[in-house]
Amino acid sequence: xxxxxxxxxxxxxxxxxxxxxxxxxxxxxxxxxxxxxxxxxxxxxxxxxxxxxxxxxxxxxxxxxxxxxxxxxxxxxxxxxxxxxxxxxxxxxxxxxxxxxxxxxxxxxxxxxxxxxxxxxxxxxxxxxxxxxxxxxxxxxxxxxxxxxxxxxxxxxxxxxxxxxxxxxxxxxxxxxxxxxxxxxxxxxxxxxxxxxxxxxxx
Numbered sequence: 001x002x003x004x005x006x007x008x009x010x011x012x013x014x015x016x017x018x019x020x021x022x023x024x025x026x027x028x029x030x031x032x033x034x035x036x037x038x039x040x041x042x043x044x045x046x047x048x049x050x051x052x053x054x055x056x057x058x059x060x061x062x063x064x065x066x067x068x069x070x071x072x073x074x075x076x077x078x079x080x081x082x083x084x085x086x087x088x089x090x091x092x093x094x095x096x097x098x099x100x101x102x103x104x105x106x107x108x109x110x111x112x113x114x115x116x117x118x119x120x121x122x123x124x125x126x127x128x129x130x131x132x133x134x135x136x137x138x139x140x141x142x143x144x145x146x147x148x149x150x151x152x153x154x155x156x157x158x159x160x161x162x163x164x165x166x167x168x169x170x171x172x173x174x175x176x177x178x179x180x181x182x183x184x185x186x187x188x189x190x191x192x193x194x195x196x197x198x199x200x201x202x203x
Contacts, residue, residue: 001035001036001037001038001197001198002035002036002038002166002195002196002197002198003033003034003035003036003195003196004032004033004034004035004036004168004170004193004194004195004196005032005033005034005193005194006030006031006032006034006168006170006191006192006193006194007029007030007031007191007192007193008029008030008031008170008189008190008191008192008193009027009028009029009030009189009190009191010027010028010029010030010056010057010058010187010188010189011025011027011028011058011187011188011189011190012025012028012058012060012178012185012186012187013025013185013186013187013188014183014184014185014186015184015186016184018064018182018183018184020064021062021063021064021078021182021183022062022063022064023060023061023062023063023183023185024060024061025058025059025060025061025185026058026059026060027058028056028057028058028059028083029055029056029057030054030055030056030057030189030190030191031054031055031056031191032052032053032054032055032170032189032191032193033052033053033054034050034051034052034092034170035050035051035052036048036049036050036195037049037050037051038050038094038097048093048094048095048097048107048109049091049092049093049094050091050092050093050094051089051090051091051092052088052089052090052092052111053087053088053089053090054087054088054090054172054189055085055086055087056085056086056087056088056187056189057083057084057085057086058083058084058187059081059082059083059084059123060080060081060082060083060084060139060179060185061080061081061082061123062078062079062080062138062139062183063078063079064077064078064079064182078138078181078182078183079138080122080137080138080139081122081123081124082120082121082122082123082137082138082139083120083121083122083123084118084119084120084137084139084179085117085118085119085120086115086116086117086118086119086141087115087116087117088113088114088115088116088145089113089114089116090111090112090113090114090147090172091111091112092109092110092111092149093109093110094107094108094109094149094151095108095109096108096109103154103155103156104152104153104154104155105152105153106150106151106152107149107150107151107152107153108148108149108150108151109148109149110146110147110148110149110175111146111147111148111149111172112144112146113144113145113146113147114143114144115141115142115143115144115145116143118141120135120137120139121135122135138181139179139181140179140180140181141179141180142176142177142178142179142180144176145174145175145176145177145178146174146175146176147172147173147174147175148172148173148175149170149171149172150170150171150172150173151168151169151170151171152168152169153166153167153168153195154166154167154168154169155167162198163196163197163198164196164197164198165194165195165196165197166194166195166197167192167193167194167195168192168193168194168195169190169191169192170190170191170192170193171188171189171190171191172187172188172189172190173186173187173188174186174187174188
């Protein structure tokens, strides 16, 4: 068993661009804690799985001006510029585990996610003396989603007599929509971190 902590970036993107939707994204932050219940020497889907909790954020701007009525007036209008934050709890399996070199190992698999604690705030500064103005987000959270999960482990360092530390690169690539709505937004979260394995004896 090992524990990995990582910090990195969140990048939202559109796989399919809508004909009447303009979208822009700002790079956000990603933090995660992952616990692996795996044996690096095994390739069984049942012996290579992990649990992960992650916080992610990013800036999203949607602008739609679809003309859908006879008078030529805009209908189904979407306009928002928001910073979003949410947490995800994930179950990950790594059916592919390959040693690239003696010190570098590659792992690939899938993650099933449940999102919670979604929060959004406007990127526009509200002018005026009224601090009670409510902001209504136009972005709807997708509670369940799926990712492709990739990991690279680089070397190792023994700490004391029973802990092994490995630098790791992690990437989670959205296979399903990150948010609900007319937009088709997916995400890439990538990070560098440290993985700690315990109960090992230095050879």
